[in-house]
Amino acid sequence: MTERKSLYVFLDLDNTILDFAKAERTALAQALSERGVTPTDEMLCRYSEINLACWEELEKGNWTRAEVLVRRYERLIAEFQLSLDAQEIQRRYEQLLHEGHDILPGAEDLLKTLFARYELYLASNGTDSVQRSRIEKSGIGKYFKEIFVSERMGAVKPQREFFEACFARIPGFEPSRAIMVGDSLTSDIRGGINAGIRTCWFNPEGKSLREDIRPDYVICSLDELPEILERL
Numbered sequence: 001m002t003e004r005k006s007l008y009v010f011l012d013l014d015n016t017i018l019d020f021a022k023a024e025r026t027a028l029a030q031a032l033s034e035r036g037v038t039p040t041d042e043m044l045c046r047y048s049e050i051n052l053a054c055w056e057e058l059e060k061g062n063w064t065r066a067e068v069l070v071r072r073y074e075r076l077i078a079e080f081q082l083s084l085d086a087q088e089i090q091r092r093y094e095q096l097l098h099e100g101h102d103i104l105p106g107a108e109d110l111l112k113t114l115f116a117r118y119e120l121y122l123a124s125n126g127t128d129s130v131q132r133s134r135i136e137k138s139g140i141g142k143y144f145k146e147i148f149v150s151e152r153m154g155a156v157k158p159q160r161e162f163f164e165a166c167f168a169r170i171p172g173f174e175p176s177r178a179i180m181v182g183d184s185l186t187s188d189i190r191g192g193i194n195a196g197i198r199t200c201w202f203n204p205e206g207k208s209l210r211e212d213i214r215p216d217y218v219i220c221s222l223d224e225l226p227e228i229l230e231r232l
């Protein structure tokens with residue numbers, strides 16, 4: 001039997017454990033269809049890019065969450081000259097997003113393995129009700145000691161305040177025994193660095209590293225993670 005070690009493992013949710021790309025696409029396609037707009041591949045792909053760029057504005061502290069949620073649709077509507085109301089699409093999209101809970105390949109096996117050995121925490125940027133609904137429907141909630149969603153923490157990844165609020169809720173927490181694992185360099189990895197803990201970048205698409213954000217570890221498949229954690 002493997003000895004249980006004290007290690008605090010913070011996992012990102014979207015595109016690390018749950019398939020957010022699919023959830024987003026499905027919810028947006030339906031929201032558009034309901035409003036009489038035929039969702040094209042180009043539109044859905046472009047939305048995904050716009051959405052990421054908008055969340056980066058939040059990560060940089062330029063926009064509030066509320067601004068991100070609506071402006072991403074304002075941009076999409078402007079680019080594709082759609083006659084839609086951004087607020088309305090946002091509301092419907094978010095309702096539909098509650099349903100998106102496909103687990104990424106290998107993620108549940110990973111959670112089972114890690115759950116037997118370490119303390120797991122979810123650290124997610126997003127809307128609290130949406131994330132909790134998706135976690136519940138996917139059945140992965142049982143693996144986590146606590147679920148930290150930015151909306152409720154009063155700060156977002158990569159802000160140090162987000163992580164400090166998480167750490168404050170963990171009795172006996174030691175930063176030297178913690179690691180943040182996620183697919184985003186700008187929120188997960190920069191956040192972990194800001195908070196003074198180890199970081200592991202999940203990079204399944206083989207994206208290039210950035211000079212200014214250096215993770216301690218890089219994995220392209222989730223099944224590489226247990227071995228890395230074993231060495232800590």
Ligand SMILES: [Mg+2]
Pocket residue numbers: 012013014015016182183184
């Ligand atoms: Mg993510």
